[in-house]
Amino acid sequence: MGTIGNMKTKWQVRLGYWVHTAVFSTLVVITTLTCIRLLYESLFPRWLWAGRPFPVVGLTLLVTIPVLIIHHRQSLAVTPFSPLLLNIFYLVSPNVNLVAGWLVLGGSVWLTAVLFWQRSPSPSSFMGVLWLWLALIPIYYATMPHVVGQADTFEFQVVAPRLGIVHPTGYPLYLLWSKLFTLLPFGTVAWRINAGTAVLALAACTILYLFTNRLLQHSLPALLTAVTFGLTPTFWSQAIEAEVYALHALVVILALWLMHQLLTATRRPEAWRTVYRLVFLIGLGLTNHLTTVFLLPPAAVTAWLAWRVWREPLRSVATRLPRLIVAFVLPLSLYAYLPLRWLAVNGEPMGASRFVDWVIGGRFQGALQWLAWLNDPARYAIIGRLVLAEWGWLNLGVAGVGLLALLWRNWRMTAVLLITWLGFIFYALNYYVPDLAVFIIPAHLVTAVFWAAGLHMAFRVLRRLWSHAGIPLATTLLLLPTLLAAARYWPELADRNDPALLQWGTAVLRLPIPQNAAILADSEKIAPLFYLQQAENVRPDLDIMVLPDEAAYRAELDKRVASGQPVFLARFLPGLEGVYHLRSLGPLTEVSREPLTHLPETAVPATLTFGEVRLLGYSLATEAATNPQESAVTLYWQATQPITQTQVVYVRWQAEDYTGQPDAPAGQHPANNYYPIAAWKGNEIVPDYHHWPRPMPAKPTRMALQVALGAPFTPANALNWQTVTEITLHPLPALPQERPYRLIVGNTAITGATFPDQIRPQQPLPITISGIGSAAELSLTLAEQYPPATPDLLISPTVTSGSFTWATELATSQKNGRYHLILTHPGQAAFCGWLTPPASGCSLGIITLSGVPLPPDAINFEDKIALLKTEIPETSLHPGGQFAVTFTWQALSPIAEDYTVFVQILDANDKLVGQVDAWPMQGTFPTSQWSPGEIITDPYVIQLPADLPPGEYRLQAGFYLLATLRRLPVVDANGTPVDDKVVIPGLIHQP
Numbered sequence: 001m002g003t004i005g006n007m008k009t010k011w012q013v014r015l016g017y018w019v020h021t022a023v024f025s026t027l028v029v030i031t032t033l034t035c036i037r038l039l040y041e042s043l044f045p046r047w048l049w050a051g052r053p054f055p056v057v058g059l060t061l062l063v064t065i066p067v068l069i070i071h072h073r074q075s076l077a078v079t080p081f082s083p084l085l086l087n088i089f090y091l092v093s094p095n096v097n098l099v100a101g102w103l104v105l106g107g108s109v110w111l112t113a114v115l116f117w118q119r120s121p122s123p124s125s126f127m128g129v130l131w132l133w134l135a136l137i138p139i140y141y142a143t144m145p146h147v148v149g150q151a152d153t154f155e156f157q158v159v160a161p162r163l164g165i166v167h168p169t170g171y172p173l174y175l176l177w178s179k180l181f182t183l184l185p186f187g188t189v190a191w192r193i194n195a196g197t198a199v200l201a202l203a204a205c206t207i208l209y210l211f212t213n214r215l216l217q218h219s220l221p222a223l224l225t226a227v228t229f230g231l232t233p234t235f236w237s238q239a240i241e242a243e244v245y246a247l248h249a250l251v252v253i254l255a256l257w258l259m260h261q262l263l264t265a266t267r268r269p270e271a272w273r274t275v276y277r278l279v280f281l282i283g284l285g286l287t288n289h290l291t292t293v294f295l296l297p298p299a300a301v302t303a304w305l306a307w308r309v310w311r312e313p314l315r316s317v318a319t320r321l322p323r324l325i326v327a328f329v330l331p332l333s334l335y336a337y338l339p340l341r342w343l344a345v346n347g348e349p350m351g352a353s354r355f356v357d358w359v360i361g362g363r364f365q366g367a368l369q370w371l372a373w374l375n376d377p378a379r380y381a382i383i384g385r386l387v388l389a390e391w392g393w394l395n396l397g398v399a400g401v402g403l404l405a406l407l408w409r410n411w412r413m414t415a416v417l418l419i420t421w422l423g424f425i426f427y428a429l430n431y432y433v434p435d436l437a438v439f440i441i442p443a444h445l446v447t448a449v450f451w452a453a454g455l456h457m458a459f460r461v462l463r464r465l466w467s468h469a470g471i472p473l474a475t476t477l478l479l480l481p482t483l484l485a486a487a488r489y490w491p492e493l494a495d496r497n498d499p500a501l502l503q504w505g506t507a508v509l510r511l512p513i514p515q516n517a518a519i520l521a522d523s524e525k526i527a528p529l530f531y532l533q534q535a536e537n538v539r540p541d542l543d544i545m546v547l548p549d550e551a552a553y554r555a556e557l558d559k560r561v562a563s564g565q566p567v568f569l570a571r572f573l574p575g576l577e578g579v580y581h582l583r584s585l586g587p588l589t590e591v592s593r594e595p596l597t598h599l600p601e602t603a604v605p606a607t608l609t610f611g612e613v614r615l616l617g618y619s620l621a622t623e624a625a626t627n628p629q630e631s632a633v634t635l636y637w638q639a640t641q642p643i644t645q646t647q648v649v650y651v652r653w654q655a656e657d658y659t660g661q662p663d664a665p666a667g668q669h670p671a672n673n674y675y676p677i678a679a680w681k682g683n684e685i686v687p688d689y690h691h692w693p694r695p696m697p698a699k700p701t702r703m704a705l706q707v708a709l710g711a712p713f714t715p716a717n718a719l720n721w722q723t724v725t726e727i728t729l730h731p732l733p734a735l736p737q738e739r740p741y742r743l744i745v746g747n748t749a750i751t752g753a754t755f756p757d758q759i760r761p762q763q764p765l766p767i768t769i770s771g772i773g774s775a776a777e778l779s780l781t782l783a784e785q786y787p788p789a790t791p792d793l794l795i796s797p798t799v800t801s802g803s804f805t806w807a808t809e810l811a812t813s814q815k816n817g818r819y820h821l822i823l824t825h826p827g828q829a830a831f832c833g834w835l836t837p838p839a840s841g842c843s844l845g846i847i848t849l850s851g852v853p854l855p856p857d858a859i860n861f862e863d864k865i866a867l868l869k870t871e872i873p874e875t876s877l878h879p880g881g882q883f884a885v886t887f888t889w890q891a892l893s894p895i896a897e898d899y900t901v902f903v904q905i906l907d908a909n910d911k912l913v914g915q916v917d918a919w920p921m922q923g924t925f926p927t928s929q930w931s932p933g934e935i936i937t938d939p940y941v942i943q944l945p946a947d948l949p950p951g952e953y954r955l956q957a958g959f960y961l962l963a964t965l966r967r968l969p970v971v972d973a974n975g976t977p978v979d980d981k982v983v984i985p986g987l988i989h990q991p
Contacts, residue, residue, distance in 0.1 A: 025068060027078075027081050028068070034101070034105055037050075041834065042102075044742045052835070077119075079473070083107070083115070083476045084108050084109070086479075086480060089480075096740040098740070099487050100483075107135075107479060117131065118220050125213060129206055132223060140198045140240050141198075143493040144191065144497075146190065149190065149242060156171075156242035157242045163179055163341055169290055169360070170358055171244050172287050173334055175337070181196030197247075201239030204246060204253055206226070215410070221452040221453075224475065225455065227482070228448065228479075232444055235441055238438055245289075248289040248292070251289075252420070252445055258281065263305060278299055294426075298423070338355060339355055368432075372430040373429040378922075382436065383436075386437050386924065390447075400450070402450040402451055402454030417450070420442065421446040434922070458474055462474055492928075500627060501524075502532075509533070511585055513539070516541050516566075520553055520557060520569050520571060526546040530546075543560075568585060577676055578679050583671050584689035587626060600687075603634075610708075612643055613709060614637070615724070617635075617636040619634040626691065628732075629735065630692060631653070635687075638685050643678050645678070646712065648711070650667050650716070651707055652706050652716070652721070653694075662716055662719075663692030665713065666967075667710065668690065696731065696768065696807035697729055697806070698731060698775035698776045699774075700728050700731070701728065703726065704724075706723050733804070734803035735770050735805045737754045737768060738754040740752050745842055746773075747798050747800045747828070749773055750823065757847065757893070758847070758893065760849075761849050763975060764811060766809050767807070769808075770805045771804060772799055772803050773803075778806070778824070778825055779824050780810050780824075781821075785820070786843050817848075818847070821843065821846075822844075861971075862971055862977075863893060863971065865899075867957075870886070870887055870888075871888075872885050877988065879947065880944060884942075885957075886937060887901075887937075898962075899919075899961055900960055900962050903955070904957070905955055906956065907949075907952075916941070918940075927959075951989060952985075952987070953987040958982060967981065
């Protein structure tokens, strides 16, 4: 029996050894293949050999065998290597996503190293900090913008270098911190200040790790929660740009750390030192963000809980009150920065009333409605959606378990954490601003602590059920959602590094703008203009400004024009026609009392006649200075006699085998849509700027620039087009596209393409393809079947030199259905991805030919958004009252842009009496975040004037893009634009 038992033991040992070796070999092979694929796709098309089977197999064996030998000699455990299994997700994926691939690979290697660190008898906290930095610093650095931001970010980037004054509440602590980083000798000014914010974010995550580690006495869940919190979308976005919320998070987590110290203090002197530090920290935090005040309730509860343990006489506590007041007030002295710098910047004293109003944020008090948590149930849905977007159901479930576990283990600290969470959530419920998500970052910090406690509880259960082997697997599974979410969010953050807005500002400031002119800009266009002027010293002579509302813009414009100062608009301001002469200077609109009577020397003369309107000349840029992917032309018009009918201008490119779409479906009034032809006076010359997508031919092509006048929304085939000039357009170099590919079609490498997933039957399918080589011989078709493989595996792909971007349209004459979009090079083989066999062509994706399915009576906004329902509780209007309306939208397709909703009430004479412009869901749910098919209930409240006259009124609503001010057209069942708004009559005010 003993011999049989020994034989079983030997066989079990051998079987275990071979299973162990097989599992480890599989992990090494998966990781090696993933590395080869990522290198192939990252260096494409330089390492084409890395995409063929024989070299890949050889290289994999070359790596795997030595690693197996080392593993055998070192007798390493297999379970810490289990995170490497995550790479199978990218290895088997047919799609190219380099961000996801590298993130998963890096995350799996990082987690493997962390698990080996955890196997040491006593993992040091210092090493945990290094692992945290190793995870976050590369990601923050890779996504940190080098260009100027928008809104508050741009303001900090402009003001901090010169120690100026920013909007209330002034934020002196953050400004002084940012000023230090502007002294760095490298990087743009914007990047330096962003880097200063990233340092604060890393500090906040570091303290979160140390605090959670101390609370749970387990470094692994503490480390994972710090990394997970650092990659939550909102905190990540605020960690890499000039904003105050990373510093705010640092203050909050430091305060929670001190509260925990206070609750665990064993000696009274130690406890009082902690109290002084906590009070000082809260005072210091108030110089950065006023919501630090919500740390006072948990701090008071902490002090009371600690006092119950000390039982120090109240008289003794009272004697320490003066020192507590000093500790609180002393850091508040940083607010002296405001009056001191106000005098230096503005040349006048700030004054006590202005100082107080600035510090308390008086201008924002109207957005804070303390009873909204009772009166507006929609707020709970908004906050819930924001929290869910950060964490997801799985992580929130883990956090819920952690809350219960922590409540059982340490109810006092749990109570403090819950009060902190409730305080910041309560504030968000009552604060009506679009960027609401940033105000609940402190609540996310608390959620992260609960998540760590849930993870700690899961590890304890697994350790009992499965020894230590289950922890690596559980850790791997819990980290996967974080990695995938980071991969999804990365492109959005990368878009912030898009230089397009800065390029626009640079081009505008290079225009021949007169000395000492004024530019009145909107909240988006002010950013590049003011940054270039203040931080880069470009055109310091100009007055560049943004104002709070249309009334302020109009008053400023009237004052400056009356004084003789040249004034230009970089925003829409209605009601100027008939009062001023308007003309384009590129994308700017000049407002003047004097007409233009001579054709500029830079204009090319033209002699085209459109009825009573003549085209005198033009200035053409085939690649616009503001955006090389667009063409730009300035047309110089003159009316031979007064015009009464409404006519707009249409512009397009046309070639023998190409007819471009007009620059705007509805047409455009001259002078950047400001100056209707009917408002022109005498024989004035009206410069009229247009910009629209540039054709991207596969080879040099002769193109005609054509212009037409007609009524708004006239179909292109019904217009009388006239050719202004002809010019040869050359192919553009390769440009980034929405869909990345790594295809070899003939001798051309395809790196990306952009096309819609769905198109209406008989409508042309727009396709843009980028790559290396030449697109001249490429062919596109729609087919029901995938292209067949070629049996010859010895074909080697080759690529010619040069890069291109080719934009074309494919006719769709097929019946309704789903089709492969096939790209071929006739007579040559294609390689449709990594390790794929040769084929006759490659499928770029599936195209659905069908109309957009809409419910009855739905309004279709360009096949992107449908208006399903409009709810108006009351159609009677009351002077000084509020008008409520709720729209129900549905996303019809993915939306890349963030459209603004406009809701207007007009009288019978088209006079605007009430208006709201905002992103949907009170500004908290931009359209770029909508998923196809998702239904959004979107309420609005319009304030009516107190002097509203009796009469009939109508409601109109729609969407527009702030960057261009162009509205999203309403289309009919055939996809033809018919309007740019939905009109709802029947509103009335009876005396």
